Amino acid sequence: MSNISTLSQSTRFADISTMSDSAWRQQGSLWSNLRQVCDLLAIPAPATADQEDTVFQHVRFKAGQRIHRIGQAFDTLYIVNSGFLKTVHIDEYGNEQVLSFPMKGDLLGIDGIHKQHYASEAIALSDCDMILVPYKTFTALGRVHVELEQAMFNVMxxxxxxxxxxxxxxxALSAEAKVARFLTNLGERFNQMGYSGRSFNLRMTRQEIGSYLGLTLETVSRTLSALNELGLISVEQREINLIDPVALKTLRRLPPAKARIKVSEKVTALVNKNLLPQWNGELAAALN
Amino acid sequence: MSNISTLSQSTRFADISTMSDSAWRQQGSLWSNLRQVCDLLAIPAPATADQEDTVFQHVRFKAGQRIHRIGQAFDTLYIVNSGFLKTVHIDEYGNEQVLSFPMKGDLLGIDGIHKQHYASEAIALSDCDMILVPYKTFTALGRVHVELEQAMFNVMxxxxxxxxxxxxxxxALSAEAKVARFLTNLGERFNQMGYSGRSFNLRMTRQEIGSYLGLTLETVSRTLSALNELGLISVEQREINLIDPVALKTLRRLPPAKARIKVSEKVTALVNKNLLPQWNGELAAALN
DNA sequence: CGCCAATTTGAGTCCCATCAATATTTGTGG
DNA sequence: CCACAAATATTGATGGGACTCAAATTGGCG
Known part of the structure; x- marks a missing residue:
């Protein structure tokens, strides 16, 4: 029975978080070699990587668990092999500020190098498989493979x-532009991971999106509804569909809000008169 | 006559931009060695630095000149030896966004490593003396002196x-809090440079401050006037006096208590009361 | 089913941007 | 050195976009 549930879970995640095919198990835990790590980070692996006998341990975190916390002694970097996370900064009054939403291939913990203590906190938004890269191991490798040192500078x-x-x-941007860009950026990252960049599920709450964008959760919700109304996206709860990614990406500080309303009114009138088939983002761009 | 005006100007700046005492002239241009560069960056110099025969050229820029442009091929890092600058990002519509105000000891150009092209633009706000560090020279040095590589990771x-x-x-902050913190931060940096952190001149316009803080120039001006009214600072044009730095630093808009954390707050409280020695993973498991 | 978190939507308010006028400083050439 | 222009800074009036407070709805989970 427990086998079945384990199986179903891994199946459920298979579509979005493919495990490194050649990662291998040992003593009940997963390990990757240097080449696999470089591939994951999308950096060129050293030519001699395959001879490298260093292996990196995987650790699994369940949704909600912390990977590291602020002030904790820094000693390892983390690479996301699968899953979704958020990193947050917490000010002296306990207010949480979301800094990023790491996903497959992203590197965590860089901010700990400076003072040898993590400056931010990383929390799993879904079950995650993380690769541990002890900082000492990394710097040692950097001394052997110059390309690695170079790659690290690049990543930073x-x-x-x-x-x-x-x-x-x-x-610089308005709330609408912030949300629109957030969605297209997410889409692009999903694309790079090999999944649909137009249709995806949000892994984070409106609250977390708002914190990330410097908005309140209500404004995020309202803005999503507005983009939905405009026909640029369709949204239902956490299901997002980017209908007009181009218009979304170029959406800026929408100058006079009055003009916007007028345009959409015009279009609505035309639609009502059956002079236009339907409202779409292309039209919006053309009319603005 | 022109001598007098030049003299008076250099006297005016003497209090704020002292040249590295031991930098030396050669062929009409100034040079520094590795130890001097490390001192300037406040990073530990390699023990063997004095035997190093590498020298770094200085270049002078006049107020208003560009050190590097966006998109320009990246090949050198710059260290501010004296003077004040701004770095800006320019979006596709030509809008300028101030990213930082580098001064003595600051490193410029890091953002160029990624794509081998500068991602931002650096402009002198006053006459500046910059030390050129060719990136290739730097990486070569990093291979010889491990401490340097380490220091670079730290700086980044x-x-x-x-x-x-x-x-x-x-x-997260209100306009007043932003401006207040901006001033105290500036003061702290002047302090670190050995000058007064309470009384100084702004080198940038209200416009540039506003851009840096995400505010309009009018709001910056009004806020400065308000802080003046409150007796927290005195301000006349670009002359600033921090009368109550403590109040300035803690000035903030109190955000909604909703966005506060739970567990880590409790733990932090316990740690503060010395009821817990320090945070550790066991506790994380117990409290999660 | 009931509870709690997340989301949506509405109404009112306020902070800050915008537009505008004036004052002050800086720079430049006669 | 002065006059004039351009840049910078101050201050006021006004409106709007996002926040705040509040209520209702939905969805997830034990």
Whole structure:
């Protein structure tokens, strides 16, 4: 019986979180070698990687569990092999700020290097399979394989750029644009993972999305409803369908809100007169 | 006559931008060695640094000049030896977003590593003396001195943490709190540089402060006036005096108590009361 | 089935952006 | 050194977008 439930669970996740095919079990726990880790991170593996006998242990976390917490002594980096997480920063008053939603192939824990203590907290939003990379092991490897050191600089630089974009977005965009971009970004990441970038389920609550985007949960909910009304997406609970990804991605600070309303009124009138088949995002773009 | 004006200007800046004493001139341009560079970055210099014959060239920029542009091929990192700058990101519509205000000891250009092209633009706000560190030279040094590689990871990790704090601030704080923290942060940095952290001149416009904080220039101006009225600072044009730094630093809008954490809050409280030695995984399991 | 968390939706409020006018400073050339 | 233009800063009036408070609905789970 327990076999069956285990099987059904792994089947349930098979569509979204494929395990590294060649990862292997040993003593009841999963292990990956250097090449597999590099593939997962989408960085070029050292030519001599296959001769490397270093292996990396996998650890499973259940939804809700913490991978590491703020202030905890730093000693290992984590790579997401499957599952979804959030990283949060908690200020001195206990307010939670979501910083990222890591998923397959993402690296966690970089912020712990600075003070040898994690600066953020990582929490599993679904059951997760994480690969442990002890920092000491990593730096030792970096000394042997120069490409690895280089790759690490690249990954960290990319993270810095990502956060710069985030800062830009937070201070420049309207709520609608923030939510729209959030959805298209999610879609692109799903795409890169080999899944549908147009149709997916949100793994996080409106609250968490709002925290991530600097909005309240009510505003997120209202904005999703509005994008739904506009025909740019369809949304029901956590099921998202991107109907017009292009319009979503280019949606900006929507200048005068009045103009928007006028346009949609115009279109609605036309639709009502059967002069237009239906409202769609392309039309919105054309009319704006 | 022109001598006098030049002299008075350099005198005016002397209090805030002291040149590395031991930097030396050669062929009309200034050079620093590895130890001097490490000191400037506040990272431990390799024990063998003095035997290192690598030297780093200085380059001077006048106020308003660009150090590097977005999209420009990346090949060198810059360290601020003296002067003040801003780094900006420019979106596809030409809108400028200020990302940081680097000053003495800060490292520029990290964001270029990722794609081998700078992702941001650095502009001198005052006359600047910058040390050039060719990326290739740097990585070569990192291979020789392990401490350097380590220090680089530290610096990049610190930058990531800094941006995380920025994101938190942007999405959680009110305009007053943003401006107040901006001022105290500036003060702390001046302090670290050995200058007064309570009395200083702003090197940037209200516009640039606003861009940095996600506010309009009018709001920045109004907020400064308000903090002045409250007696927390005195401000006249760009002259700032922090009268009550403590109150400034703790000034905040109290967000809804909803977004507060539960378990970790309890644990933190216990740790603070010395009822728990420290956080550990066993506790995590017990409380989750 | 009942409880609790998550979500949706509405109504009212307020903070901050926007538009606008003025004042002050900086820079430049005569 | 002064005059003029351009940039910067201050202050006011107004409106809107997002927050806050509140209630109802849905969905998940024991």
């Amino acid at each position: 630089s990319r993270e810095i750029v990502r956060e710069q974009m985030m800062i830009s977005m937070l201070s | 990790s610190r930058e990531i943490v800094r941006e995380q704090m920025m994101i938190s601030m942007l999405s």
